[in-house]
Amino acid sequence: MQERIGVFVCKCSTNIGNKIDVDSIVSDVSNIENVVTAKSHNVLCSNEGLEFLMNEIREGNLSRMVIAACTPKMYEQRFMNVCEASGLNPYLFQMTNIREQVAWVTPDKDLATEKAKTLCLAAINRISFQESIEKKEIEVQPDVLVIGGGVAGIEATLTLTSRGRKIILVEEDDDSGTPELKQSAQFRKVYLVEKSPCIAGFSGRFEEVYQTMECAPCMLAPELQEVLQKDNVETLTYSEVEEIVGSFGNFTVKIRRKARYVSEEACIGCNACFEPCPVEVMNQNNLGLSKRKAIYIPYAGALPNVPVIDKENCLHLNGKECNACEQACAFGAINFEDKEQIIERNVGAIILAIGSKLSDPTQYPQFGYGKFDNVLSAIQIERLNATNGPTGGKILLKNGQEPKSIAFIYCVGRKEIGYCSGICCMYMSALAQHVKEKLPDVKIYSFYTDLCLPKKEHQRIFEKVLNKGVEFIRSDGSEYVDSDGKQLIVKYKIESSKKSQLIDMVVLAPPIEPNQDIEKLAKLLEIPLDENGFFSEEHILMKPYAAPLEGVFIAGTCQGPKDIGDSVSQASAAAGKILSKLMLGEKLELEPIVAEIDEEICCGCNICIGLCPFSAINRDSERNIAIIDDTLCRGCGTCVAACPSGATKARNFTLEQISAEIREVAK
Amino acid sequence: MKKEKFTIVTFLCNWCSYEGADRAGSARLNCPANIRVIRVMCSGRVEPQFVIQAFRDGASGVLILGCHPGDCHYKKGNYKARRRIILLKKTLKQFGIEQDRVRLDWVSASEGTRFAKIANEMADTIKQLGPLSELEALN
Numbered sequence: 001m002q003e004r005i006g007v008f009v010c011k012c013s014t015n016i017g018n019k020i021d022v023d024s025i026v027s028d029v030s031n032i033e034n035v036v037t038a039k040s041h042n043v044l045c046s047n048e049g050l051e052f053l054m055n056e057i058r059e060g061n062l063s064r065m066v067i068a069a070c071t072p073k074m075y076e077q078r079f080m081n082v083c084e085a086s087g088l089n090p091y092l093f094q095m096t097n098i099r100e101q102v103a104w105v106t107p108d109k110d111l112a113t114e115k116a117k118t119l120c121l122a123a124i125n126r127i128s129f130q131e132s133i134e135k136k137e138i139e140v141q142p143d144v145l146v147i148g149g150g151v152a153g154i155e156a157t158l159t160l161t162s163r164g165r166k167i168i169l170v171e172e173d174d175d176s177g178t179p180e181l182k183q184s185a186q187f188r189k190v191y192l193v194e195k196s197p198c199i200a201g202f203s204g205r206f207e208e209v210y211q212t213m214e215c216a217p218c219m220l221a222p223e224l225q226e227v228l229q230k231d232n233v234e235t236l237t238y239s240e241v242e243e244i245v246g247s248f249g250n251f252t253v254k255i256r257r258k259a260r261y262v263s264e265e266a267c268i269g270c271n272a273c274f275e276p277c278p279v280e281v282m283n284q285n286n287l288g289l290s291k292r293k294a295i296y297i298p299y300a301g302a303l304p305n306v307p308v309i310d311k312e313n314c315l316h317l318n319g320k321e322c323n324a325c326e327q328a329c330a331f332g333a334i335n336f337e338d339k340e341q342i343i344e345r346n347v348g349a350i351i352l353a354i355g356s357k358l359s360d361p362t363q364y365p366q367f368g369y370g371k372f373d374n375v376l377s378a379i380q381i382e383r384l385n386a387t388n389g390p391t392g393g394k395i396l397l398k399n400g401q402e403p404k405s406i407a408f409i410y411c412v413g414r415k416e417i418g419y420c421s422g423i424c425c426m427y428m429s430a431l432a433q434h435v436k437e438k439l440p441d442v443k444i445y446s447f448y449t450d451l452c453l454p455k456k457e458h459q460r461i462f463e464k465v466l467n468k469g470v471e472f473i474r475s476d477g478s479e480y481v482d483s484d485g486k487q488l489i490v491k492y493k494i495e496s497s498k499k500s501q502l503i504d505m506v507v508l509a510p511p512i513e514p515n516q517d518i519e520k521l522a523k524l525l526e527i528p529l530d531e532n533g534f535f536s537e538e539h540i541l542m543k544p545y546a547a548p549l550e551g552v553f554i555a556g557t558c559q560g561p562k563d564i565g566d567s568v569s570q571a572s573a574a575a576g577k578i579l580s581k582l583m584l585g586e587k588l589e590l591e592p593i594v595a596e597i598d599e600e601i602c603c604g605c606n607i608c609i610g611l612c613p614f615s616a617i618n619r620d621s622e623r624n625i626a627i628i629d630d631t632l633c634r635g636c637g638t639c640v641a642a643c644p645s646g647a648t649k650a651r652n653f654t655l656e657q658i659s660a661e662i663r664e665v666a667k
Numbered sequence: 668m669k670k671e672k673f674t675i676v677t678f679l680c681n682w683c684s685y686e687g688a689d690r691a692g693s694a695r696l697n698c699p700a701n702i703r704v705i706r707v708m709c710s711g712r713v714e715p716q717f718v719i720q721a722f723r724d725g726a727s728g729v730l731i732l733g734c735h736p737g738d739c740h741y742k743k744g745n746y747k748a749r750r751r752i753i754l755l756k757k758t759l760k761q762f763g764i765e766q767d768r769v770r771l772d773w774v775s776a777s778e779g780t781r782f783a784k785i786a787n788e789m790a791d792t793i794k795q796l797g798p799l800s801e802l803e804a805l806n
Contacts, residue, residue: 071689100692101704111700613742636741637712653708665703666676666724
């Protein structure tokens, strides 16, 4: 079929019209083979201009179109829409930029005209090689996997499951044959996978949190209950993700559900099983400050309120004769035969919200942590302060007495780890405030090098603490903790003069660092970690909620240290992106400008596989060729440039198309 | 008609340098008329073959601009471009094409001034080297 090319040159009023001899271009290109129409227009992007184009395409029965106008960054999409509306495939349209890159940068009208003409000819040359591209849609799974049941995971789960989609079905009544409208709703399902036996994460352990000084368990309880009671949320506690395959829209996930030995269905949470258990071990949830039984819940009020039996320490599970808990349970909930299970689920997207941890202060031996009693990490004193903690909320020394003086040491390990955790100044201030309320006569010294108070509420909280009589001492970061056998001594320097202070208790604020599971998940998904070991973002400013893999999102402190508010915001952003991309009942539209491999030509050299920045190319070992995953390819064309056999093609940027342009512009 | 005697085929990546060139336009900065732009999605798309073809078809210089290292829209395409162009320049030398006729550089979407500066520098370089005449080796 003879091609029918239309060429339209926009004058952009005087912007192009005064700088370039548009009429001479139009008359020159109209003689080119297959160009059936060449016209100029005063303002193509105007409504009138768009209508003009639509008529030209329809009436001229154009099979291809070239527009020379402003930068395609402005109106290319608008012109593509016109093509679509006029029945011309938008990829049979090419735009060339004669305003920003010619008229506005070339003062000499002759030179500008010549350059603009060259660019038009290049576009006309190119257009003959362009191919129609159809937008591809794939079926997707709208369900989502959320890994981590902390505040970020909870928020994401609730956002994702907040609304369903109403479906109206037309059914014929069997008897009368009359159509009947039936309403139902479709809901997105979320699988919330949490490694520990309870949800709420780190935040759930705090008595009161800044900036509101609100009780965290009270603040979180309604949200946790909602998650546990929602029909379209499957909460898998005591579970870990073992395998993830697939890509955006269609992931298959294998989850290992550890044996809890207590039935979640039968247990009513009366806790009658704890008392008779003869085993006592350190309670890691209270960071070794108290003991627990072999059947336990991590802390009072933990949800779901179902105990777990610790396999390592339970006598029965280690072949000894004991079934004390089983006898105590009136509901038959104890099941020593419970086995770990592998559960498989299909999801369209994944949110990583596995949190972080406080680094172990024994790494910084100058502070005497682990060496002296009464040197505590910030989370340990939080547990002492918590009414569900080991002392019932009393701040006590190891010998059971109240401390008369406490030193708070900020920025522990910051120099070594190389970043500021950003939240310690605030939680230490909040802690100091709580301690002052419980022990009004205690003397508090806060040793700091720099203060980080970036948010609108921070300054006010800090000043409140100052007014309560907490003494802030700015040292040079060389503090170390010693002991005279009775009391602790904090030694420090101010402007190189050595000082020391006798102290009853020392509280350390160590850095926040990535969780131990982060590497395993990064490996499973083949996504990168940053230099500090947190998940890398797709773009730290523009897409801080997404991992650099389509369909995988990050929320909360696994992306970097942050407070509850920021974690909630990031989780909502991640969930929101999923809601807008994986619509219930809709297919997923794929990026049309991607690379493709000609299976007949590909020799299976695999060069392209290593080059792809998005891991979109895989090897088909049976056929010994490379295959591109359309859902992951972004169309950069790096693989195309490297293919030694020319098997790879960049849609809309093919070798033929670019060569055709080069032929004209190189002249 | 005044005709400049040489052309410089210029590959610009869609995300940074193409917009950088547009910024030069918005700021009405003069750029040499022999800079002839071809838009590609990423500097990593530029095949060595494109550069060779440009010289064969009459260009006297080839300019390739991408996002600054670390800023690539496709994460690492510009690094791939850099690897290829270093190797290509060595090869071109064997064909008697001066290395300065090919330039790979980085221009961000906001750097209109930098684009104009590089474009003018490139034109000056090629002016000094003179047009690349008949190239038996490539034809």
